[in-house]
Amino acid sequence: MSEPTTQWHRDAQTAALQVAFGVAAELHDQARLEGGAPALPDxxxxxxxxxxxxxxxxxxxxxxARPCAEGLAGCCHEFYERVVRLLVAEWTAAPGRELGQRGEPYPERLLDPAQTAASAHETALSVLEALPGLRVALEADVQAALDGDPAARSRAEIILCYPGFYAIATYRLAHVLWLAGAPLLARMMAEHAHHRTGIDLHPGAGIGPALFIDHGTGVVVGETAVLGARCRLYQGVTLGARSIPKGDAMRSRKRHPTLEDEVTIYANATILGGDVVIGKGAIIGGNTWVTNSVPAGARMRIDVAARVAEAVVMVPDGAQPE
Incomplete structure (x- = not known):
């Protein structure tokens, strides 16, 4: 890196840190003047x-059109400022509201405005630095949709029109923030996508590359679920937890299933339990209820036609059923 470029980078870092300090001071002053906790993220x-x-x-x-460097830099800077403001809002307001009471509490050091600002600055920069890697991961998700849906005509159609891709893209960004210690902001991002698409992907879940969610409405993936590479989910699929008594220590343990690579789950299937593993390449048919592990390569389905035939009572014409 040349000396002018290095100096520009230092100047940009200094300016960014000043933005973070300004936001933190503003929110702390607002809370002190109003005599209450600062506002939560908007x-x-x-x-x-x-x-x-x-x-x-x-x-x-x-x-x-072909994006220009100046326009892209402007978007990056504005994104950084938004993330800083949201992080400072969470870390300033959340401890006083006991939002960290389940699981890991928010660090006490974040109660100090200067330290909050520095942490928000470092985290926002790390999120920016993660964007190229997210782009690579999302390209794999786009390709999975192109490979999995004959109706998909182009990358642009998937990026602009597919609710499953919108939810996955939001999840991947929210997951970065979840790991960075901003659970409220991560959940707010995930719930924005949930509201818009009907797809509920918890930002704490571990989702591998090249996920395809077809149609998507009603899909639920819980906090401790793990999905391997190249999995495919259809509408109404639930990767959930069994019922947990209030206050149970299971809240801090794995509660949701694991899908190994290349698993396909068809519409309205429900898979429950943290000890459930769906083996590589398995296919789970629609409307199934799964609470036990399934071996690799297995095919599980419900023969609805056979069950209906068993339940039907044939009655001669004109006779009354018993």
Missing amino acids: PDQVAQALDLARRVLFAEIYSG
């Missing part, structure tokens, strides 16, 4: 941050 700001992230990740789609 859902509208969350939606705007997601929109900016999409424009950075797929600039060639959203810009309508």
Whole structure:
């Protein structure tokens, strides 16, 4: 890296840190003057941050032309500022509201404005640095949709029109923030996608590359679920937990199933339990209820026609059934 470029990078880092300090001081002062806890992250700001992230990740789609470096840099800077503001809002407001009471509490050091600002700055920069890797991961998700849906005509159609891809893209960004210690912001992002698509992907789940969610409405993937590479889910699929008594220690343990690579789950199937593993290449048919592990390569289905035939009582014409 040349000396001018290095100096520009240092200047940009300094300016970014000043933004973080300004936001933190503003929110702390606001809380002190109003005599209460600072405001939590604004859902509208969350939606705007997601929109900016999409424009950075797929600039060639959203810009309508070859993106210029200046325009992309502007989007990155605006995205950084949004993320800083949202992180500071969460880390400033959440401890006082006991939002970290289940699981890991928020660090006490985040109660200090300067340390909150520095942490938000570092985290927002790490999110920016993660975007190229997210782009690579999302390209695999786009390709999975192209390979899995004969109706898909182009990358642009999938990126702009497919609710499953929208939910996956949002999940992948939210997962970065979840791992960075911003669970509320991560959940708000995931719930924005849930509201828009009907697909509920918890940001704490571990989802491998090249996921395809077809149609998508009603899909639920729980917090501790793990999905391997090249899995395919159809509408109404639930990867959930069994009922847990209030206060049960299971809240901190794995509660949701694991799918190994190349598993296909058809519509309205329900798979429950943290000890359930669906083996590589298995296919789970529609409307099935699974609470035990399934071996690799297995095919599981319900023969609805046979069950209906067994239940039907044939009655001669004109006779009354008993």
